Amino acid sequence: MQEFSYERPASIAEAVAAIGAPEARALAGGTDLVPQLREGRRRAARVVDLKSVPEMTTIAALPDGGMSIGAAVTATALARHPVIAARYPAVAQSAQLIGGVQVQNRASLGGNICNAAPSADGVPALICHAARALIAGPKGRREMPVEAMFAGPGRTNLAADELLVAIALPTAAPRAAAAYLRFTPRREMDIAVAGAAAWLRLADDGAIADARIALASVAPTPIRAPTAERKLVGERPGAALFEEAGRLAAADARPISDTRGSADYRRTLVAVLATRALADCGRQLGFSIEVA
């Protein structure tokens, strides 16, 4: 490992100043960065530890009724937060899929996003909730949808001198539900062969007013399944509809074949997982829906 300097800024302004140095890397939980540095997969001349920046280590209510999750908040703290667990259960449950207890005690949602693995378990539920990435840089603050953060495997659309400060979840809509499911050969401590999150919001008449599906591990970045989403809107929740949406989501996926699974296998998994995630949403909304 190359020599690096270590900085522990106490404010966003200090953190932005520190990250602007050449080959500076942000450190939250270190569960990706530390082995990457040791194995030479990423380089760092400076490591900027963000865990002393209050805004990045707290979960707070936003004025619009939504919630802000500091980018360095641990997966354990996120999963145990009473408001997140009650209003955004798919986000809390996704956090509990990242590694084992030891990893969850360190790993952060911000790191899960910025490491930009197509398989990141923390991301699909955020995309389904239309979460926004709150960003700070030398020119000030900006934001973008979480789903726009990804440029490719291991690469984000953050500029080199920018930091992901927090993730903003919009107000949890009434008559809405979300779920994330993944497939792994082992139940825990594994990387998703494929994953699918779904979010449904019902209109007053019980028809689907709005739908989002986000897929993991089936493209160079996490992706939406737009064809499946369009099929759902205006329809009434039901097994046949969700199975059709699952088939359309499989067609929206762009998987590759690798050691964890073939492209065909991944497409089949997407169909099953998206259908089941939709059925899970349907059950949360009071429908009795049985799918394969």
Add this chain to the structure above:
Amino acid sequence: MKTLLNCTINGEAQSVLADTRDTLLDLLRDRLGLTGTKEGCGNGNCGTCTVLMDGAPVNACLVLALEAPGRDIVTIEGLSESEALHPLQEALVQHGGTQCGFCTPGIVLSAKALLDENPQPTEAEIRHAIAGNLCRCTGYGKIVEAIAAVAGSQANG
């Protein structure tokens, strides 16, 4: 580059000269000689390097030594008084929950953190708590039994 770190390990204040690139695992094993903490995979998959940081289990191989100051770190050496085994260690011996022993320090610390927080865990909760600790000898059944036995004796005692 070397740097002096002041940290608390097993309740004792330590002043250690460390390389800035050391992990917490390097600090414990190579600088302090606390070799009860094992290195398996070195990348957070196996859990043999599990230690408690402010009471929570973490993989020491994924923590920079530079992050240790100000945190309360407990290793397997911090669990037993002199030669007496901790009840979890005793139960693992009694139930045959240890064979080669390489995973055992990490298992004990993960189980300790679980029982400290949740003295009466279900079997599923025990299995979840040690999911990040790989054992290639016992098949986990006897480890789960040993942890459950300690939880049970705490309930009765």
